Amino acid sequence: MIKKSQLVFVPLPAIGHMVSTIEFAKLLIKHNEHLSITVLLIQAPFDSAVHSYTHSLTSSLSVPERLRFILLPTHRDPHANSDQSSHPASFIERLIESHKPSIREAVSNLKSGPDAIRLAGFVVDMFCTSMIEVANEFGVPTMVFFAASAAFLGFILHIHAIRDRENVDTTALNFKESGTQFAIPSFANLVPASVFPTAVLEKEWDSFFFNRAKELRKVKCIIVNTFEELESHAVQSFSNGDLPKVYPVGPILSLGEDRFSKMVQEGSDVLAWLNDQPPSSVLFMCFGSRGYFEDGDQVREIARALERSGVHFLWSLRKPPPDTVTAPGVYAYPDLAEVLPEGFLERTAGTGRVIGWAPQAQILVHEAVGGFVSHCGWNSVLESIYYGVPIATWPLFADQEMNAFEVVRELKLGVEVSLDYRMGFENRGKSGVVSAERIEKGMKEVMEEESELRKKLKEMSQLSRKAVMEGGSSYTYLGRFIDEDVLN
DSSP, X not given: OOOOEEEEEEOOSSHHHHHHHHHHHHHHHHHOTTEEEEEEEOOOTTOHHHHHHHHHHHHOSOOOTTEEEEEOOOOOOTTSOTTOOSOHHHHHHHHHHHXXXXXXXXXHHHHHSTTOOEEEEEEEETTOGGGHHHHHHTTOOEEEEEOSOHHHHHHHHHHHHHHHHHOOOGGGXXXXXXXXXXXXXXXXXXXXXXXXXXXXXXXXXXHHHHHHHHHHTTSSEEEESSOTTTSHHHHHHTTSSSOOEEEEOOOOOOOSOOSOHHHHHHTHHHHHHHHTSOTTOEEEEEOOTTOOOSOHHHHHHHHHHHHHHOOEEEEEOBOOOSSSSSOOTTOBOSOGGGTSOTTHHHHTTTTEEEESSOOHHHHHTSTTEEEEEEOOOHHHHHHHHHHTOOEEEOOOSTTHHHHHHIIIIISOOEEESOSSOXXXXXXXXXXXXXXXXXXXXXXXXXXXXXXXXXXXXXXXXXXXXXXXXXXXXXXXXXXXXXXXXXXX
């Protein structure tokens, strides 16, 4: 007889990480009736999107059985300034560290109750790996839910191995300007230094990045939000060497629902506008929950490109938030005429819409959408593949440059506006202005009808759906994870 087991989840309080982590928890509950999950929610003090999402989780009446949410008490950081001028790496590290006492207490309560279920382990975010310390205190293993790509996971582990074994200070090398290409086992092609993630290019991220990579090697296994057919080379690269087991179980997406129902209602006029457009005729441009341009010249170059291309478009344009931590999701320009070329809105009134926040999944699934200019956050990449919408890549920060390189050069599922545009983490620093001519070229390429790219993406879209169905590759890996690492 199989005994019931429970897992404790500790997600990072960042919306792009939280949503996929919670969807993974729901997937586990649905997959196996002997499993229950308690999610410990850390509150992000300056992120209204995370606050709204955590509130919706803890107050929802439709939460699946055997899935419980506990909102941890807020801990004030005495070292953090109110304007969040400290570097994000140190802010994240202190935020996680400050919640360890309340996590210890919550887990102790779970284990000591009269109906306590066997604790099988912690499942933590890729940035919360310091929770290994707490899991060890309870005598259970730590497993990581990795919300980025398998190729990026391979990069992290490879860079750590170089530093650890050869004592090379990777940040001392001027990667971005070197023009050098590197052999990374999880990539089939040589990877140019210009697309390395921010964590390797900025000294402030060095210790944070190195510590997380070091801890990743100590966990029991790593669950990755990808599928084997998409990243076959990367997945196979983990079979060599002394590494934790890797389970590709994606694509894990938030389908058929939205975490911001009020905003969906506000965006319903956008969906109504799409209903009036011809199939595959609209170019959707959106840069994620933290995507914006501080430079007005760049906004005007985008507008010029849209007007010159003549494509129908839906452009999610948001102004910078009031500080570097708050997500800009709802920060629409009160007067678009201030940032757009004179007369642009009037001249494009029949072909396009400029909006603030956008219900991305609902837009991508719409039959009128034929292309997607994207920042290449991994969740957005997976959504575009699942819905079969080609990407024109325009990364901004974090791992997005590496994702853009993978989409265009490795997977050949997108076209390039840019691969190495970089604004630094939270838009610190700039890469210059991308010209209207370059943007227009990418727009036209991604909207090309009957292209080989579009055919290939349609095939991968079908594979992504099969992967999560019974008998599919991700479904099988999920079962192995439960049988070998949770219930065993």
